[in-house]
Amino acid sequence: MIVVKNLKKSFGEIKAVNGVSFEARDGEITGLLGPNGAGKTTTLRMLYSLLPPDEGEIRIDGMDPTQDAMEIKRTLGVVPDNRGLYTRLSARENISYYGELHGMSKQAIDHRIKELNRTLNMEDFIDRRTEGFSQGQRVKVAIARAMIHKPQTVLMDEPSNGLDVMSTRALREYILGLKADGHSVVLSTHIMQEVAALCDRIVIIAKGKVAADGSADELMERSACDSLEDAFVKLIGSEEGLLA
Amino acid sequence: MNGLSTVFRKEVRENLRDRRALFNSLLLGPLLFPVLFVGMMWFLESAERERAEKTLELPVVGAHYAPRLIRFLEQHGTVIQPEPENPEEMVRNQKVPVAIRILPEFAENWEQGVPAPIEVILDASRQESNVPIRRVKRLLLGYGQQIGSLRLQLRGVAPQLASPIMLRDVDLSTPKSRAILAVIFLPYVLMITAFTGATHLAMDTTAGEKERKSLEPLLINPVPRWQIMTGKMLTTTVFALASLALTLVSFRIVLPFMPVGAFGMDLTLGLETLMKILVVVSPVAILAAALLTLLASFAKSYREAQSYMGLVILIPMIPSLIFMANPVKAESWMMNVPLFSQNMLIGEFIRDQPVPLAWYALSIASTMAIGLALAVVAANLYNKPKLIFGSS
Numbered sequence: 086m087i088v089v090k091n092l093k094k095s096f097g098e099i100k101a102v103n104g105v106s107f108e109a110r111d112g113e114i115t116g117l118l119g120p121n122g123a124g125k126t127t128t129l130r131m132l133y134s135l136l137p138p139d140e141g142e143i144r145i146d147g148m149d150p151t152q153d154a155m156e157i158k159r160t161l162g163v164v165p166d167n168r169g170l171y172t173r174l175s176a177r178e179n180i181s182y183y184g185e186l187h188g189m190s191k192q193a194i195d196h197r198i199k200e201l202n203r204t205l206n207m208e209d210f211i212d213r214r215t216e217g218f219s220q221g222q223r224v225k226v227a228i229a230r231a232m233i234h235k236p237q238t239v240l241m242d243e244p245s246n247g248l249d250v251m252s253t254r255a256l257r258e259y260i261l262g263l264k265a266d267g268h269s270v271v272l273s274t275h276i277m278q279e280v281a282a283l284c285d286r287i288v289i290i291a292k293g294k295v296a297a298d299g300s301a302d303e304l305m306e307r308s309a310c311d312s313l314e315d316a317f318v319k320l321i322g323s324e325e326g327l328l329a
Numbered sequence: 330m331n332g333l334s335t336v337f338r339k340e341v342r343e344n345l346r347d348r349r350a351l352f353n354s355l356l357l358g359p360l361l362f363p364v365l366f367v368g369m370m371w372f373l374e375s376a377e378r379e380r381a382e383k384t385l386e387l388p389v390v391g392a393h394y395a396p397r398l399i400r401f402l403e404q405h406g407t408v409i410q411p412e413p414e415n416p417e418e419m420v421r422n423q424k425v426p427v428a429i430r431i432l433p434e435f436a437e438n439w440e441q442g443v444p445a446p447i448e449v450i451l452d453a454s455r456q457e458s459n460v461p462i463r464r465v466k467r468l469l470l471g472y473g474q475q476i477g478s479l480r481l482q483l484r485g486v487a488p489q490l491a492s493p494i495m496l497r498d499v500d501l502s503t504p505k506s507r508a509i510l511a512v513i514f515l516p517y518v519l520m521i522t523a524f525t526g527a528t529h530l531a532m533d534t535t536a537g538e539k540e541r542k543s544l545e546p547l548l549i550n551p552v553p554r555w556q557i558m559t560g561k562m563l564t565t566t567v568f569a570l571a572s573l574a575l576t577l578v579s580f581r582i583v584l585p586f587m588p589v590g591a592f593g594m595d596l597t598l599g600l601e602t603l604m605k606i607l608v609v610v611s612p613v614a615i616l617a618a619a620l621l622t623l624l625a626s627f628a629k630s631y632r633e634a635q636s637y638m639g640l641v642i643l644i645p646m647i648p649s650l651i652f653m654a655n656p657v658k659a660e661s662w663m664m665n666v667p668l669f670s671q672n673m674l675i676g677e678f679i680r681d682q683p684v685p686l687a688w689y690a691l692s693i694a695s696t697m698a699i700g701l702a703l704a705v706v707a708a709n710l711y712n713k714p715k716l717i718f719g720s721s
Contacts, residue, residue, distance in 0.1 A: 130714075133549050135717060137714070167545075168542075169542040171541075172541075174346075178342070182335070185335040186335055186336075186547075186550035186552050188551075227546075
């Protein structure tokens with residue numbers, strides 16, 4: 086469970102995040118939706134304690150990233166936008182590296198990789214070096230790497246970027262599975278269909294602020310629009326960034 | 330400390346699979362430098378020998394003023410070439426390395442017993458002409474001495490009277506200690522190897538990781554950042570050490586093939602000498618790893634890091650070049666100066682001189698102290714978010 090209150094962060098003159106508040110509950114998928122440069126990535130970076138906030142409060146399962154960074158990192162699984170795999174290591178080695186960094190034993194890692202291998206369907210490439218992997222294969226490895234330690238909270242930055250239809254469907258299924266298992270999942274994205282198909286709660290961020298917050302139906306109702314896309318445009322008050 | 334060793338093991342494994350890392354750290358220094366140096370010595374030596382043994386062809390202006398001198402030169406193997414029109418031009422255009430001009434007053438002065446003038450036409454800026462020039466001068470002076478002695482004898486004076494002093498060298502150098510003459514460059518090569526061995530790793534593990542976007546996810550793991558950085562620096566140090574050790578082994582194999590001519594040098598690097606060298610150079614590997622990691626951490630990409638490295642490689646060169654250009658006697662205070670102390674100590678080891686234990690201690694301690702201080706700075710660098718994201 087994540088609770089964010091009035092989060093602010095500036096880089097020099099630029100106010101990247103200027104008062105963001107939202108909640109992401111366990112067993113729910115929360116979508117951070119917004120145009121490029123709206124402050125989604127900066128917000129995520131503050132959540133996983135790589136950036137200290139200038140103002141505001143973050144609580145992840147009751148812990149504060151500025152105080153208990155190490156503890157929070159243990160309960161977080163992060164799939165970053167740039168997957169950042171090591172191309173000279175095999176998929177398995179990439180995944181076990183993170184397991185070891187989490188202090189897991191070799192047996193625990195092996196056991197867990199076997200599980201992930203099954204759910205994410207990685208048999209064909211698990212022992213190949215990640216050099217030249219397709220986007221779909223890379224996302225799977227990045228997810229497996231983030232989930233190796235069974236984190237309660239999962240943060241995903243643009244998880245379906247560059248995926249084909251089949252991989253996207255598989256990814257959605259996997260994310261719904263996480264929800265069913267009671268994880269708290271936060272997606273950052275700018276793809277409407279994804280939000281509509283997955284998210285229980287949508288937080289629309291624009292210009293560093295929360296423009297609207299609620300379920301897809303609530304947002305359409307509030308803006309008196311028939312589609313989420315129209316609602317989105319109306320709620321952020323411009324058409325900027327939609328082409329991205 | 331678990332995180333540290335995990336990072337270390339992963340970096341070693343990853344970089345052992347990287348052809349660029351292997352080439353830069355384990356092949357370039359160890360193979361290239363020894364072969365390059367010995368090859369160069371071979372080349373120089375054989376070119377020198379060729380010049381010394383080649384028939385001396387000498388254009389002479391005014392040969393008819395001194396027919397006996399010409400005969401003397403011919404008896405000593407010189408081929409006298411016909412009188413050139415413009416000997417200066419020939420030397421300037423490198424048609425010949427050297428020419429002589431016997432001046433018209435030569436014969437008259439000769440008769441009167443006044444020094445008779447001969448001009449040696451040469452271009453001192455052409456190193457390759459040194460040997461023929463020396464040969465010509467030696468022949469001319471030899472002839473002069475011979476005639477001088479004869480003149481004294483004719484006047485009933487013992488020629489020895491004209492040489493009141495006799496010098497005799499008592500050379501205390503040994504075949505071992507003379508070896509330093511041939512391997513004066515060894516400290517230089519080793520200092521550079523410590524740095525080249527570390528360069529690629531230092532860049533790849535920091536700037537490279539940032540460029541590939543794997544730094545951010547790595548730092549989300551529950552491992553203190555200083556441990557991650559230290560694991561990386563440890564890998565870099567180990568590669569630099571391996572580079573050094575391999576270079577030493579390779580020198581041990583190659584050095585006996587050095588053409589050292591008649592100097593009578595003992596160029597075998599004994600195992601003990603090798604170990605001693607490795608012990609005093611090892612702290613340099615730590616220093617290099619820390620310094621290079623520190624610098625590369627500021628770069629956003631491998632390429633940007635590379636642009637800093639050109640300058641850094643000058644650092645190990647400076648003390649070595651000073652040492653080569655101006656060999657000084659080793660003294661205690663010098664042991665406090667990193668890079669310089671290693672130069673001095675390696676010199677002493679090769680000359681097989683006893684070295685006080687305190688010198689080892691000082692050299693190792695001073696270099697380690699600076700290396701570790703830099704490492705502490707580098708280890709905490711990624712606590713600054715600016716340096717983690719750099720590119721965005």
